[in-house]
Amino acid sequence: MKKALLLSAAALLLAVSCNRRPVRPAFGTVSVDTLLGDSGAGCRIEYRFATILNAAESPALQAVEQANIRYFFQTGEQTGSVREAIAAAVREIDTIYTADIRPTQSYEISVEAEGSVQDSLLTYVITRSSYTGGAHGIYETEYHTYSLAKGYEITTADLFTEEQAERLDELILRKLCRQYGARNEEELAAQGFFPEQIGATENFRIAPEGIVFCYNPYDIGCYALGAVEVTVSREELDER
Template sequence: MKRVLLLLLLAGGLLPACNSGKQEKAKSDSTSIVVPLASTPYYYTQLKGAIGDRHITMQLMKTAPNLYRGYYCYDSTGVPISIWGSQDADQVKIYEDNSNREEERFFGGTLNDDGVFKGVWHGDSTSYHFELHTDLRKAQQLQVFYSADSIRLLPSFAGSPLGVASNSIIWPDSSTDSTLSAFLRREITGDVRISDPQQFVRRAIDSFVTSYRIAAKDADTSDIADGQSASWNWTTESDMKVVWNTWPLLVIEKYAYDFTGGAHGNWGATYQTLDLSKHKVLTPDDFFKPGYKDVLSPLLDKAFRKKFHIDEDESLDQSLLVKTIVPNNNFIVTGKGVAFSYVPYEIGPYALGQVTLFIPFTELKSVMKKQ
């Protein structure tokens, strides 16, 4: 608890610590919870340990068959790093996204039903042993639900183009108190009346299948003699990931990818920073004083230059679609700072991908609100 309070003080004292004995007890009870990482079909868990001598916290999720996603951060910096990976036999390889495309960084190791992930981390032209253990002491417990479906454009052709849809969601665990559970369901689904995760995870899939079936009625099948047509291999993929989970902060990513023909698909991730103690979605206006954008823009420019190795004398609009980066509402808060994330085309070309820029609290003191 003391550690959480310290982190929140760094954040300007805006977020209260646990505000009821019931909530505190729920967090205490979670110390003995272990998610079986080898045998559970889909799950969320939080792991803690070290890469070499650097302590990390990992938000690990199995969101689809043989597919792992999530985030991790070094505890000293709090910068969220996106991860993804898969399993081959009993070996799991989980890669991290990084701006250096010349070198892969990944965790290679094994997951077991004691809630342990251990192996060797590779990156920066070196390697370190790691061992991560389940630690949900100050984390909101969550479940993961997954569903997928497909439909043929030409049912009579074995090689027909396909419409393929998949969706993965998080959901409050059954141990969550009813008021907090209702808040989480509302932010996950957009409608507090939705109480069945299985129905909700199917909603986007069923909508896609219906749209594909209707569109297929107008398809010109004369040029699909062999059942192949890339423009009709439609795909939609959605998932939710946990970025940060230390009471009372829970940060959720909602990712979506759609391809319905054309040169490429459209994709992007949006973030919600939730204050679980207040049942509130936090925005930059909750954290910063009026006029904060003028202060943060140069800091975001600086973060972009550092991340993508852009010289100070090079104008940003040589790499981006803007001359300076303005804070938006796609907002992440961790224990050490804040991040703003920009979907493809928002500030840069499609090839640049989604850009997420982190600013530590130490650079934000002048614009942070006080409680």
């Protein structure tokens, strides 16, 4: 059975050769500001993509850069350069939204990202906000954590034993009850939560105190609840 990997960020990764350290990423920003349509009936797009300037120096960094392009621009399994991804994303937005924009309608789509390194982990954070009609805009934050040595993305399967994973959903539910002063699922639901959707998510970040599970509006509750975070420590998972 796997050992739990909640001791530290460094413990989440395979050991690297004593003779060669992983190449550390050098981040830069690719910025795009464009308006589809016109100011009276258009869609303004703002991109701030955190690119790895030295990705060519390491297969691991190349893999991370390609994964970040897919996540940031939501291109599925397509690969290519950042500029190619930008062009494809803008074309798709133009096809989906601008053809149906009403004469006085104005849409906005903004996506930003930042990257950081801690020990042997590379963390990439993407923040989205948009208004494309309706009563209000929408926002979300997504986290991706990679092995700096190997370039693969860390998942919950890498972090928890099978036994811990079986208890995780229940633990998250209990912690939410404590955070929001609810005694049970019914009282959580009364506050706007969707109890049937509460559970572990792959949208997490690694912190010194444990794993922080991050939920965007509508993931496990109504829009009014906003973003919700639940921190789970190793000690809590090991409790009986």
